[in-house]
Amino acid sequence: MSKPIPTDRSESVFEDYKHEYDAKQAAVEANRCLYCSDAPCTKACPTHIDVPEFIRKIATGNLKGSARTIFEANILGMSCARVCPVEVLCVGDCVYNQMGVPPIQIGKLQRFATDHAYAQGWRLFEAGAPSGKSVGLVGAGPASLAAAHELRRLGHACTVYEKRPVIGGLNTTGIAPYKMRADRSVEEAEWVLGIGGVEVKTGVEVGKDITLDRLEREHAAVFVGVGLGPDTRLGVPGEDLPGVHGAVEVIERMKLGKLALEGVKSALVIGGGNTAIDGVRELAGLGVPSVTLVYRGSEAQMPGYRHEWLAAREAGVASAFHAVPVAFEGSGRVQRARLVRTDAQKKPIAGSELSLDADLVLMAIGQSTLGQLLSGLAGVLVDKGRIVTDESGATGRKGWYAGGDCRNGGKEVVNAAAEGKAAAQAIHRMLGGKDA
Amino acid sequence: MPDLSTNCAGIRSPNPFWLASAPPANSGAQVQRAFDAGWGGAVWKTLGVPIQNVSSRFGAINYSGTRAIGFNNIELITDRPLEVNFREIYETKKKYPKHAVVVSLMVETQEEWKDIIKRSIDAGADGLELNFGCPHGMCERGMGSAVGQEPKVNERITAWAVEYSTVPVLVKLTPNVSDILPHGLAAQRGGAHGVSLINTIKSIVSVDIDRFVPEPRVGSQSTNGGYCGAAVKPIALHMLARLSRSEDFDLPVSGIGGITNWRDAVEFMLLGASSVQVCTEVMLKGYRIVEDMIEGLGEYMASHGFQTLDQLVGKAVPAYSEWGDLDLNYETVAKIDDKKCIGCQLCVVACHDGAHQCIHPAKEEAGASATRVPVVDEAECVGCNLCQIVCPVPGCISLVAVDNGFAPASWNQHVTTGAKLRPKKGAH
Numbered sequence: 001m002s003k004p005i006p007t008d009r010s011e012s013v014f015e016d017y018k019h020e021y022d023a024k025q026a027a028v029e030a031n032r033c034l035y036c037s038d039a040p041c042t043k044a045c046p047t048h049i050d051v052p053e054f055i056r057k058i059a060t061g062n063l064k065g066s067a068r069t070i071f072e073a074n075i076l077g078m079s080c081a082r083v084c085p086v087e088v089l090c091v092g093d094c095v096y097n098q099m100g101v102p103p104i105q106i107g108k109l110q111r112f113a114t115d116h117a118y119a120q121g122w123r124l125f126e127a128g129a130p131s132g133k134s135v136g137l138v139g140a141g142p143a144s145l146a147a148a149h150e151l152r153r154l155g156h157a158c159t160v161y162e163k164r165p166v167i168g169g170l171n172t173t174g175i176a177p178y179k180m181r182a183d184r185s186v187e188e189a190e191w192v193l194g195i196g197g198v199e200v201k202t203g204v205e206v207g208k209d210i211t212l213d214r215l216e217r218e219h220a221a222v223f224v225g226v227g228l229g230p231d232t233r234l235g236v237p238g239e240d241l242p243g244v245h246g247a248v249e250v251i252e253r254m255k256l257g258k259l260a261l262e263g264v265k266s267a268l269v270i271g272g273g274n275t276a277i278d279g280v281r282e283l284a285g286l287g288v289p290s291v292t293l294v295y296r297g298s299e300a301q302m303p304g305y306r307h308e309w310l311a312a313r314e315a316g317v318a319s320a321f322h323a324v325p326v327a328f329e330g331s332g333r334v335q336r337a338r339l340v341r342t343d344a345q346k347k348p349i350a351g352s353e354l355s356l357d358a359d360l361v362l363m364a365i366g367q368s369t370l371g372q373l374l375s376g377l378a379g380v381l382v383d384k385g386r387i388v389t390d391e392s393g394a395t396g397r398k399g400w401y402a403g404g405d406c407r408n409g410g411k412e413v414v415n416a417a418a419e420g421k422a423a424a425q426a427i428h429r430m431l432g433g434k435d436a
Numbered sequence: 437m438p439d440l441s442t443n444c445a446g447i448r449s450p451n452p453f454w455l456a457s458a459p460p461a462n463s464g465a466q467v468q469r470a471f472d473a474g475w476g477g478a479v480w481k482t483l484g485v486p487i488q489n490v491s492s493r494f495g496a497i498n499y500s501g502t503r504a505i506g507f508n509n510i511e512l513i514t515d516r517p518l519e520v521n522f523r524e525i526y527e528t529k530k531k532y533p534k535h536a537v538v539v540s541l542m543v544e545t546q547e548e549w550k551d552i553i554k555r556s557i558d559a560g561a562d563g564l565e566l567n568f569g570c571p572h573g574m575c576e577r578g579m580g581s582a583v584g585q586e587p588k589v590n591e592r593i594t595a596w597a598v599e600y601s602t603v604p605v606l607v608k609l610t611p612n613v614s615d616i617l618p619h620g621l622a623a624q625r626g627g628a629h630g631v632s633l634i635n636t637i638k639s640i641v642s643v644d645i646d647r648f649v650p651e652p653r654v655g656s657q658s659t660n661g662g663y664c665g666a667a668v669k670p671i672a673l674h675m676l677a678r679l680s681r682s683e684d685f686d687l688p689v690s691g692i693g694g695i696t697n698w699r700d701a702v703e704f705m706l707l708g709a710s711s712v713q714v715c716t717e718v719m720l721k722g723y724r725i726v727e728d729m730i731e732g733l734g735e736y737m738a739s740h741g742f743q744t745l746d747q748l749v750g751k752a753v754p755a756y757s758e759w760g761d762l763d764l765n766y767e768t769v770a771k772i773d774d775k776k777c778i779g780c781q782l783c784v785v786a787c788h789d790g791a792h793q794c795i796h797p798a799k800e801e802a803g804a805s806a807t808r809v810p811v812v813d814e815a816e817c818v819g820c821n822l823c824q825i826v827c828p829v830p831g832c833i834s835l836v837a838v839d840n841g842f843a844p845a846s847w848n849q850h851v852t853t854g855a856k857l858r859p860k861k862g863a864h
């Protein structure tokens with residue numbers, strides 16, 4: 001299964017930025033919930049957790065029922081409670097916002113119920129009667145985990161192929177540690193797989209260590225949940241100097257081991273999305289004295305979440321807007337970045353160069369796509385690197401399904417969970433099973 | 437998972453949760469939706485000669501920002517044609533053979549009772565509930581609580597119903613009496629198979645202070661109505677326990693009144709109810725509340741080792757005794773957990789103004805050791821619970837038993853055998 005991760009990791013220094021509820025805090029908040037009907041919070045959740053119901057169950061003291069309501073909709077409810085951008089999902093749609101009253105802290109309540117379920121060791125679901133069919137799942141990230149759990153409830157045998165030694169996908173290797181640390185994600189993945197009947201083959205890269213042909217021969221259906229690929233690059237001179245890295249790659253090192261940051265005085269993180277915002281907060285939290293986010297647009301144009309950026313600013317990070325690197329320079333390793341100013345359309349303004357000191361640079365301008373993995377399979381369409389499927393997750397080739405970042409181009413854990421589950425149900429129907 | 441299957445007076449249902457006879461059980465479509473949501477049974481909205489209702493019909497009391505802790509209505513029995521009701525009962529029973537459909541009835545003459553009972557049973561009723569409880573409107577016409585308040589009339593009509601019925605008969609009692617027992621016994625003498633209680637309590641819920649009209653307002657007038665909802669639970673529990681404890685009364689009881697969640701339901705069962713009925717909470721929150729009730733009851737039973745409902749029904753009845761038999765030497769004092777205390781001083785003011793002036797603010801101290809955790813003077817504390825009741829932090833104030841060296845002694849024992857009582861506390 002998953003290779004154990006070291007206990008002492010760079011990310012270990014971080015504490016949760018949203019404190020957890022104890023029983024009395026949870027009770028006060030749960031009793032504030034209006035128990036709306038046809039609730040907007042439930043609609044806002046991609047997995048459609050029955051939010052008012054799980055909250056009412058906290059209020060009556062039926063914590064097992066509360067956890068069941070959450071996991072029934074979203075088996076990754078424990079990590080989602082921590083990592084979901086609730087401000088723009090369920091909490092953002094709480095009707096209390098319409099009243100100008102603080103919205104219900106749904107994420108914290110969900111964390112309370114799901115943490116309790118983990119602490120109690122409750123196993124709430126059983127595998128279905130064996131169907132005799134086997135499904136292969138590529139990648140052990142949120143999408144595949146949700147799919148595998150649902151497939152097991154429906155009785156299908158599962159084999160998960162994961163190229164990394166650890167499971168959980170970006171939930172393990174990418175999430176900002178002040179939201180969730182890697183060990184929690186691995187624990188979740190193992191808890192999900194605890195339903196039994198899932199063989200996990202780590203260290204196996206599909207397309208390299210095992211061919212797609214073989215997967216197709218060995219399984220009645222295949223679910224592809226490979227997520228996204230390595231960080232993309234700007235393609236400017238000096239980008240291969242030591243000290244210039246992809247952000248996701250560095251975050252993974254911080255989460256799974258020790259990151260050597262001794263002597264780093266000023267770091268630049270290039271990009272305006274959530275990975276860039278995580279990157280600056282993480283570097284600041286790890287003690288880098290000067291951390292600057294460099295973005296080619298304005299502050300208002302940043303694609304990252306506003307609430308995350310405000311928190312980063314509060315953590316003391318600096319920013320350089322309307323600037324884009326044109327070269328990295330230094331002898332032996334990076335020492336400075338040369339940048340050019342951009343206009344309102346984010347286009348470079350000629351002759352407006354400036355230079356910023358930097359002994360560490362993280363490139364957070366996006367991740368490449370892995371859809372080309374399937375490009376050799378007749379019938380499967382890949383559009384701008386995304387695997388094209390119908391609503392249920394079915395590709396154009398019978399028996400091949402996809403979900404998560406490799407299908408949606410990169411969203412959230414909760415989208416991957418929803419797509420994985422939906423694809424599992426579609427696979428079940430394709431294999432002749434009754435509607436779940 | 438424990439077995440929730442229910443048998444109340446011979447009426448069987450997959451679980452003990454029934455809709456009470458009221459708007460949520462007004463039509464076939466509603467009752468069927470309720471069964472789909474998980475309700476085990478339903479007592480159909482009372483049938484009789486269809487009436488005409490007023491508008492508006494409901495009022496509620498809010499307390500400290502919580503809406504509708506008590507509810508009040510002035511509506512009457514069904515206003516839908518009887519043949520429509522019976523057709524829907526028939527269809528519902530056909531679709532849901534395992535669920536309990538109890539038909540609530542209220543008519544006047546013996547002939548009417550005979551006729552409506554036959555039609556109910558022909559439609560497939562699993563049981564009948566005689567509505568002797570409605571405290572407004574119908575009683576002015578000699579029905580409802582006008583019957584429930586007269587044991588002789590209650591007994592006579594019950595006997596008619598039992599004679600004409602081939603299915604179990606429940607008598608729904610009104611709480612608008614000084615002592616419920618004679619009324620339960622009247623139903624028993626009449627041959628009822630069980631009783632249900634409580635119906636609503638005669639009430640005026642509020643007054644519109646600008647229009648000078650009580651509520652709910654019908655134009656420029658109003659009338660007294662029936663009070664129900666969370667606030668009435670204590671009254672219902674007492675009436676239930678009064679019957680359960682009586683040696684003369686031995687009918688099964690369907691408990692009603694202020695049940696909002698599985699905990700309330702468990703309380704009713706522990707005091708002797710073998711099924712429970714809900715009206716107001718369903719009106720306020722919908723049929724969906726039953727999912728938590730079923731799960732919560734199941735978990736409760738599993739955690740206490742109960743496999744079937746009869747193992748818990750009535751389990752708290754033996755502990756309900758007369759005041760004169762309580763142990764006067766049992767002594768408790770309040771203890772405040774200084775780690776949990778948030779310093780609100782609500783216990784201080786409550787004890788000072790409403791109890792025995794024995795919780796004192798922490799001494800004025802400057803600096804780091806300053807604390808707002810109040811101090812209980814245990815020598816003066818009478819152990820009344822008031823501080824615990826006002827404390828907003830669960831588990832912060834507990835009433836702890838102290839060993840005062842006195843053997844247990846009740847007032848009755850003191851009077852009859854001279855048993856020694858501890859010195860009174862706080863009585864100076």
Ligand SMILES: Cc1cc2nc3c(=O)[nH]c(=O)nc-3n(C[C@H](O)[C@H](O)[C@H](O)COP(=O)(O)OP(=O)(O)OC[C@H]3O[C@@H](n4cnc5c(N)ncnc54)[C@H](O)[C@@H]3O)c2cc1C
Nearest residue numbers: 139141142143163169170206226227404405411412413416
């Ligand atoms: C830095 C960062 C921070 C994020 N923060 C949040 C957040 O706070 N909240 C949130 O909801 N989302 C966040 N996300 C997004 C979230 O992590 C992803 O949307 C989610 O993990 C996608 O799940 P997935 O299963 O589709 O893919 P992944 O999680 O990427 O998992 C794919 C798995 O497939 C494996 N794999 C790839 N190719 C192969 C192959 N050929 N053979 C075998 N295995 C293969 C990979 O090793 C990986 O384990 C963040 C993403 C990043 C990059």
Ligand SMILES: Cc1cc2nc3c(=O)[nH]c(=O)nc-3n(C[C@H](O)[C@H](O)[C@H](O)COP(=O)(O)O)c2cc1C
Nearest residue numbers: 456457458482509634635664665693694714715716
């Ligand atoms: C609007 C309304 C209508 C009611 N109609 C009836 C009725 O027709 N027959 C009856 O037996 N009880 C009727 N009741 C009383 C309820 O069945 C029930 O006994 C009472 O409301 C207490 O339960 P609760 O606290 O769960 O509401 C009615 C109650 C309400 C609120």
Ligand code: SF4
Nearest residue numbers: 459491492493494719
């Ligand atoms: S609850 Fe329905 S029937 Fe009653 S007043 Fe409102 S809209 Fe009218």
